[in-house]
Amino acid sequence: MKQTAGALLSSIRLDRSSRRSISVQLYQGLRDVILSGGLRAGERLPATRTLAKETGVSRTTVIDAIDRLVAEGMLVSRVGAGTFVSDTLDRERPPPVGDAARPSGGKQPRLSYAIGHAGADFARRSWLPHRGGAFVTALPALEAFPMAHWSRISARLMRAERGVMMGYGEPKGYAPLRRAIAMHLNVLKGMNCDPGQIFVTSGAQQAFSLIGQLLLNPGDRVWMENPGASGARNAFLAEGADLVPVRVDDEGLVVSDGLQKAPHFRLAFVTPSHQQPLGHVMSLSRRFELLKAAEDAQALVVEDDYDSEFHFGSAPQPALSSIDANERVIYVGTFSKSLFPALRLGFIVVPPRMVEAFDRLFMDWASGPPTMTQAITADFMDEGHFATHIRLMRRLYKARYEALMEASAQLRGAVEVQQTSGGFHTPARLAPGIDEARVVAQAAQKGVTLVPLARYCLAPLDKAGLVLGFGCATPEDISHGISVLRGLPEIAAQLDQ
Known part of the structure; x- marks a missing residue:
């Protein structure tokens, strides 16, 4: 050769x-x-x-x-x-850095103080799902999404003026989308907000991070629901905040517990419309109690409203923000549940007195989602497809919830699935003696996804439990999942007693 x-x-x-x-x-x-x-x-x-x-x-x-x-x-x-x-x-050319070439015991890169010292408290988010089934949480019924309408709008906007769709876009978000969000919140949540108060973000996670960057200094005390949402927890930890686990009961965050542990708090994080993950709706009296505590401490409240569109019980409570007379509440919403997670679209509604500060943040620092994504969503809402989709999903999730409650009767005595009035997940308490970690591991071996209640906790709870998702699981998936749970050694032993 x-x-x-x-x-x-x-x-x-x-x-x-x-x-x-x-x-x-x-x-x-x-x-x-x-x-x-x-x-x-x-x-x-x-x-x-x-x-x-x-x-x-x-x-x-x-x-x-x-x-x-x-x-x-x-x-x-x-x-x-x-x-x-x-x-x-x-x-x-740098040398290859494969496992064989990586020197053992070498020094790791130096991390920031906040990240390095908060690492053990970060909630793992690698479990966020990509496929549905029993009993996956945090994922809507993607197969029911009206892709034909979405595709038609997308194709039309691809032919729109290039400067609008392909330029840098408005720092605080595409104006028609902010108007559509304001109208939606006014009708659904009783919030009398102006589009100028709305800032569009790349999902709720970016919203929490930006709020933390703007408002928190290292050591600031932040009330967190325990158990509670992990995304905001991680965002505030990254800013060096001192997180205070506050107990949750049937009426929501126990304000008296928060005042006992940290009366001089900077932020309180709550999910009042559908507590994450216990599903409780914060009572009106507890809401007023929280707002008074925030006013007394000159603190702010972050309201995470991640899935309140999907109520199927009695009429939902209005947003906490709608009864805030002293401009203490920052409202965070997302389209990850109402549309689909890969959209990476969320928004912040800030009190009028904080608009200028957020305007500066978004003008100088934040980078929002693509204008095209925002424009499709705006037209999807303006043409009525969003409202129609929400109505259909409410019926679908109610049917799947009822299928879960009916099938879970087979587990009574070992697993008690709690009732809920909305969303697409609900908690389940495990009988004494059942180890939630072993149940989760045993179910995973049989192809069933379970989330332990401990994953949502900053401080340990006195009872073991699971969080069961039903939104992306068909009735057949749910029936199969319950059968798998019934056959797990941890649960079967309890049922045989």
Whole structure:
């Protein structure tokens, strides 16, 4: 074999069924071979005709891929001699960092004080689901989403003025979407808010992070529901806040417990419309008690309203923000449950006196979601599809909840599933002697997802439990899941007693 023909590159695989163009695949294949050390510095590539023949593509495709690598400085083209791997790579290429090459016991990168010292308290979020089934939480019924309407709106907006759809967009969010959100909140939640008070974010998680950045200093005390939502917990921990676990009962956050533990608090985080994860609705008297405590402490309240659209019991309570006479409540909403999580779209409604501070934050620091995403959502709401979807989902989730309650009667005595009036998850108490961690592990081995109540806790609870999702599980999924639970050793032993 003649050396002048250049290196053999038979390792490059081209997938003609892929959405990526052949030119891009060839470019990436050559680039990967070079970066991995498969081609040494100074080594000659085959002639473009030879490479085209060996890979089964046109010479034009090969030239295009090689020209891109020459432009990046990975290849050098010499007239009359050919194309060679750049010598620069040998001098500058970092050594591979695979498991075998990574030195054991080496120092880890230095983390910020807040992250390094709060790490043990962070709630793991790697469990967020991607597929439905029994008893997955936090995931709506994606199969019921009206994709045809969404696609039609998307196609229409793709033909709209490019400057609006493709530019940087408005810092606080696309104006038509903020108007649509304001109208939705006024009708559904009794909130008399103006679009100027609304700031669009990349999901509720970014909203919590921005609130923490703007309002918290290291050491500030923050009341957190215990058990409670993990996303806000992580965001506030990252700012160095001192989180105070506050007990929750049937009326919501126990304000007296918070005052006993930290009377001089900076923030209180609550989920009053549908407590996460216990499902309680905060009573009106408890709401007024919380607002008075915030006023006395000159504190603020973050209201997380993550799934209140999906009530199927009696009429839901209005938002805490709607009865806030002293502008103490910052309201956070999300479309992750009402539409779909991958949308990464949320919003903050701030009191009028805080609009200027948030305007500065969003103008100078925050970067919101793509304008196209916001525009599709705005039109989806303005055309009535959002309201129709919510009505359909309420009926669907109610039917799935009823299927869960009916099937769970088989577990009575070992697992007591609590009633709820909305959302698409509900907690279940385990009988004394049943270990929730073992139940979760045993169910996972049989393909059933369970979330332990302990995952939501800052401080341990006196009772073990689970959180059962039913929104993305069909009645058949639910029936199968209950059958699996009934057969688990931990639960079966309790049922046999």
